[in-house]
Amino acid sequence: xxxxxxFRPLILVSALVLTPAALAHTTVRxxxxxGRTDDNAVKIEHGCEAGEGQxxxxxxxxxxxxxxxxxxxxxxxSSIGDLSEAVEQGGLAGLMHAxxxxxxxxxxxxxxxxxxxxxxxxGHEGYLDAKLQGRVSFEMTAxxxxxxxxxxxxxxxxxxxxxxxxxxPTLRKSKVSLWIPNNGSRYASKGxxxxxxxxxxxxxxxxxRDQSLNPLPITCGNGLDLTVSPxxxxxxxxxxxxDVWR
Amino acid sequence: xxxxxxxxxxxxxxSLILAGAAGAHDKTDSLGSAASAVDYYQVTCSDDxxxxxxxxxAQVKDNSPVASPLVSVSVKKGSxxxxxxxxxxxxxxxxxxxxxxxxxxxxxVFVLKSATGTENYTLSYHCMTGNNGAGAHTGTTIVxxxxx
Numbered sequence: 001x002x003x004x005x006x007f008r009p010l011i012l013v014s015a016l017v018l019t020p021a022a023l024a025h026t027t028v029r030x031x032x033x034x035g036r037t038d039d040n041a042v043k044i045e046h047g048c049e050a051g052e053g054q055x056x057x058x059x060x061x062x063x064x065x066x067x068x069x070x071x072x073x074x075x076x077x078s079s080i081g082d083l084s085e086a087v088e089q090g091g092l093a094g095l096m097h098a099x100x101x102x103x104x105x106x107x108x109x110x111x112x113x114x115x116x117x118x119x120x121x122x123g124h125e126g127y128l129d130a131k132l133q134g135r136v137s138f139e140m141t142a143x144x145x146x147x148x149x150x151x152x153x154x155x156x157x158x159x160x161x162x163x164x165x166x167x168x169p170t171l172r173k174s175k176v177s178l179w180i181p182n183n184g185s186r187y188a189s190k191g192x193x194x195x196x197x198x199x200x201x202x203x204x205x206x207x208x209r210d211q212s213l214n215p216l217p218i219t220c221g222n223g224l225d226l227t228v229s230p231x232x233x234x235x236x237x238x239x240x241x242x243d244v245w246r
Numbered sequence: 247x248x249x250x251x252x253x254x255x256x257x258x259x260x261s262l263i264l265a266g267a268a269g270a271h272d273k274t275d276s277l278g279s280a281a282s283a284v285d286y287y288q289v290t291c292s293d294d295x296x297x298x299x300x301x302x303x304a305q306v307k308d309n310s311p312v313a314s315p316l317v318s319v320s321v322k323k324g325s326x327x328x329x330x331x332x333x334x335x336x337x338x339x340x341x342x343x344x345x346x347x348x349x350x351x352x353x354x355v356f357v358l359k360s361a362t363g364t365e366n367y368t369l370s371y372h373c374m375t376g377n378n379g380a381g382a383h384t385g386t387t388i389v390x391x392x393x394x
Contacts (some may be wrong), residue, residue, distance in 0.1 A: 035351075037293070037294040038294070088351055089352055089389065093389060093391070094389030115390040117391055143290075
């Protein structure tokens with residue numbers, strides 16, 4: 001078809017507008033505030049890209065919170081040595097627990113560290129219709145902010161694998177979405193190599209300081225955000241679902 | 247009201263179930279042989295919808311087998327601390343109930359013993375909306391910091 005030159009830019013713009021936007025992320029439903037224990041949920045918005053517009057259903061999921069030597073980044077670029085400088089608990093291990101709910105996954109379990117504290121959870125033997133959204137419930141106790149710290153909010157990055165095919169090799173574009181930081185983990189490296197969606201886009205949960213009960217010191221001004229991200233070693237160690245997927 | 251011969255048994259079982267279900271936050275574990283063995287926990291008290299916490303209660307039960315060490319629990323938050331010891335090993339009675347009125351946040355809880363020898367124990371801990379352990383049960387989350 002011959003397109004007059006006058007209309008070619010319009011056609012190009014139209015094509016760009018009509019190109020489907022990137023698929024939405026798997027993320028966390030609600031922000032939480034210190035001093036609270038509440039039910040929350042992982043939101044599964046889409047399955048795994050399989051090319052030509054096809055999306056495959058999620059059949060398993062692995063969720064890892066940053067608990068083992070997490071990477072800490074303050075919003076003003078200053079350094080912080082340890083999470084205990086910002087939160088009284090000193091870490092996030094043990095503050096989350098999966099809630100049994102088998103409407104997606106028939107088998108669920110908490111992931112534990114060597115002290116028996118929960119560091120994440122997983123589900124498998126499941127099926128989430130590719131045309132529907134999913135919610136995976138968990139209970140979360142918000143950590144308490146250290147009174148004299150300048151941190152007003154935690155930006156907690158959570159590594160999540162939405163798994164659509166358990167067959168090896170597992171880390172392929174149509175078999176999994178890896179909502180994980182691009183931090184050199186085996187999962188990040190393989191995910192990038194094989195075009196898996198999500199690397200560099202971890203799920204995020206915000207934890208807010210209760211500034212009415214625990215105000216920022218005056219010298220802090222408006223306060224800082226502290227991003228807490230799982231380390232490469234944490235992801236490599238805890239993202240697998242033992243005997244199911246790795 | 248007439249009650250058939252079958253109903254008293256059912257009522258008895260139902261009562262047992264209700265008694266066991268009341269606000270259970272228990273941690274069963276053991277202390278190693280060394281006299282210096284201490285298990286260290288952090289309990290976070292929070293509002294789970296039942297109200298803001300004002301206190302944490304704690305008590306410990308020295309479980310079988312019977313051994314010579316006495317098992318104790320101590321609780322600290324800020325500048326307030328308390329402790330409680332189970333005087334009889336292997337029975338069903340806990341140590342006296344103690345509390346710290348520390349409000350919301352993190353309480354340090356230690357389980358320790360008086361001498362050499364392995365000890366099994368059950369720690370009971372609850373965050374309450376009233377001072378001195380009163381009020382309603384609210385958000386209670388335990389994290390193990392040290393397991394000896």
